[in-house]
Amino acid sequence: MKDPKSIYKETENVVVIHDKYPKAKIHYLVLPRDEISSIFKLNKSHITLLKEFGSIFHTIMEDHKNNTLRAGFHAVPSMQRLHMHIISTDMNSECLKTKVHWNSFTTSFFIPYDDLLKTLEEDGVIQKISSDTHKSLLSQPLKCNQCEFTPKNMPQLKQHLLSHVNKNHL
DNA sequence: GTTCTAGAAC
């Protein structure tokens, strides 16, 4: 975040950086300038901030009209600082290597921005998930995010994802 | 998050 090269966009309250290990062609992280350790620290006072996350997401979608982008949070974050992922659906990346990588973006381990905002507005808090739920979400069998295909392993999945890219270009 | 590696799968 301190490295100017990694910064894609910034506003008064929010910074958007390139993910260091992008898991798709387009993969940004949206961070608040305020230090908030995780989604579990959020309450209703943060709704204004989250709405800024939403508007910056819409701006970024305008920048990438040819790609489908999704915005959301990991149910168990990997980094000790609140961050929202903005990621394209192609999931085509050298950095995408493991089943855990895949499932953390394609199962309900990925909490869409709209869902998180709604939960915060309704409950005023984001609940932690149990470690059993955590494990089961990340160990689900592989399934393509764009069709019903269920690959046997990661190399097969990555090969299969290329076929979707080619289809989109034809 | 990444790297390493034993043993399962092929």
Next chain:
DNA sequence: GTTCTAGAAC
């Protein structure tokens, strides 16, 4: 034999 996964160490 090689490929791949998954768990441990970091």
